[in-house]
Amino acid sequence: MKISLEELQAFTTVIDSGSITAAAEQLEQTVSGISRALGRLERKLGTTLMRRTTRKLELTEEGEVFLQHARSILDAVESAEDQMASRHQRPAGRLRVNAASPFMLHVVVPLVGAFCERYPDIELELHSSDNIIDLIEQRTDVAIRIGTLQDSTLHARALGSFRLRVLASPAYLEAHGRPKQVADLRHHRLLGFTQPESLNHWPLRSEQGDTCLTRPSIKASSGETVRQLALAGQGIACLADFMTRDDLARGDLVPLLVKDTVEHLQAVHAVYYRNTQLSARIQCFLDFLAQRMAP
Template sequence: MKTTLDELQAFVTVIDAGSITAAAEQLAQTVSGVSRTLRRLEEKLGTTLLRRTTRRLALTEEGSLFLLRARAVLDAVESAEDEMAARREHPAGRLRVNAASPFMLHAVVPLLAGFRAQYPDIELELNSNDDLIDLIEQRTDVGIRIGALRDSTLHAMPLARFALRVLASPAYLKAHGKPRHVEDLRGHSLIGFTQPESLNRWPLRHAGGEDYEITPCLRASSGETVRQLALAGQGIACLADFMTRADRARGDLVQLLIPHTVEQLQPVNAIYYRNTELAARIRVFVDYLAGALKQAQG
């Protein structure tokens, strides 16, 4: 598009004000500046829009036609700006959120009733994936990532930090005994992750340091699968608090090796692309999630 909004605004203001001088006052510009804008607009269009005399301005036939179109364009832009302002005050629209399945199930889903009650015009689309995805390629507004971030092109907002604990079910402990020392784990069924291997280093203090690399008897790609295996009495697992708090409160999972456990807090971040002002629907979701998770942690 050759014509700018400033040129359209100057043209319409001159007509409405009745003179270039009055238009210049309204636009807080000089008379010569407005005159140059009009000449530039006519040159771009290749036609005369206004006939100027010392006493008055008169629209040409082309000028009258262009005035209708210019008003329509400016009205459309103003309406769009008003709509965006309204969305800032009352966030609306579709919001696509991606998170690993365990975090979605145990941390996000329980908070959605409160969020939806507060922001009923936001249409949520929840996608779970245990692998990292490309936000743009998957048309995702907000991703939730657990652990250290690698992509420096993304903006991140810390949501929470969760402790890791070594756990087993009472049924497993009854059948196999309770390990008293870290080295005792060698004689137990250990449940680990297929990837990344860093999740198979548990925060346990032992003779070799403050993380203990396990050799899993069972491996799973999803933390939720690891949790279900532990609940089913299939072995000992190391899981984050966000997915086991209720299990521990009910006694379905029991923390082991407490004196040997090193406090290791796993960071959780909301990530998103941000080139200009953050969309209101994204901002309120991230803020709500951070506040609710902080409150839940006490």
Template sequence: MKTTLDELQAFTTVVDTGSITAAAEQLAQTASGVSRALSRLEDKLDVTLLRRTTRRLELTEEGEAFLAQARRILAQVEEAEEQMALRRQNPTGRLRVNAASPFMLHVLVPLVSGFRERFPAIELELHSSEQIIDLIEHRTDVAIRIGTLRDSTLHARPLGSSRVRVLASPAYLAAQGRPESVDALRQHSLLGFTQPEVLNDWPLRHALGDSLSIEPAIRSSSGETLRQLALSGAGITCLSDFMTQADRASGSLVQLLTDDTVEVRQPIHAVYYRNTALASRIACFLDYVTECLKQQEWAMRSA
């Protein structure tokens, strides 16, 4: 038979108040009920937690060790209950969200109207940045980060993932020809990122491995700028599905070297500091975004 929360509560309250009678009063129970709960707990654990004398109760060595664990468990349960209570309330106030401009434009902006209809009392403040920001310095509540997270003291919640592909416009291919092999990319104008350099490692299988480090002819800090350059016929680029799915569906951008492409998916996380006052707003926003992303084709593990 497993230990119950009532038994843990009885044990910790007796320790805190110093007597079974005082604990019973605080818990609105009878003294005999609290005493039976303690006895059941000791029987289940097969240890003596408290030495009972006519004058006082004293923790045993086993009781000291178990008390710390009991407090931790009760604190976690209390926190979980508080979080659920916050979600049931009507959240209000300002929520500052930061994301790279492509994710902001192609993913978050289309969701704003629906979010506002569901949570009209939350005031959204949307900021775009191509670099990783310090949340406190920029007074940001939630940041969306794409790619592998660095070691951080921030709380992170996974939202999904998005595949990356090598793409070009029909206009560019008509003018410059279609590369039929990975090696042929050297003869083409390649569009890449200024930083981080890892974004210029394209998921292409070749003689030396499954990743090709390219030397861009044109660089940009923004994926949206690279998308616009590719659409205008300026060259070949490698971008994530969340910003190019509509382009591929319309034929404005065409995937290249499909047979040589390794499936690589960029993880997408929301990061934030724990803040009780913001917990309800953050939870509502992230729950809504997660719900919507589950309906997005690019977020599914499909070709």
């Protein structure tokens, strides 16, 4: 008896979601239906793929090996569907995109309407994370990463870049005064990041060279949190234009130390695995995003 795609999908979804119940919800099936699919799969293979405990599911050694084959088969089928759709100029299917919260909110979300209108057969699935994720583990097609890339196992496509600026709200400046030179920052409340530490190196000319290592009074893991703190008058921040452009235009934030600011562009890349054939839906998404991000 041959294995079905439904059984493979049930198996991989259970692993990715962490439970049979979560997999049933994601696949819009019943819990009993997913359990039966897993049972049929194990009987056909003649082996146990998972150990089921009251708290979690664990892959057996055979399950670990078979999971890689199952993913490859499903990816191949998905790729074939993409190729057939692209022949008719109708990219289709689910597109899983991951990006840091600020980029998702300020860049991707405003473009969703126009993208869906142009490509109505693509089902967008947007995930936000301020940490670097494993694309395979999270079942992600493409991730947007800001800054220097380090993972050589990934393909990368440059989408654009954004300038960094030091800024604060008028309310903060009225209460604490405006720094006139870089050395004045030591007398101000600075807003920074918990990680990576490189984000606390601001592009300002100082005794250290073309960067100034700051000691933030308040740190956050997300750029959007830092932005909201700056808007609330809680301190001085250094943020990229993509999340503060509208704030600057409205005057809700104002640039500081302009003459001492070094031109520093923060690169934005889309990444995906090297062994992934670039599908039509990924290609059109990246083309659309790059076009809209172009200066």
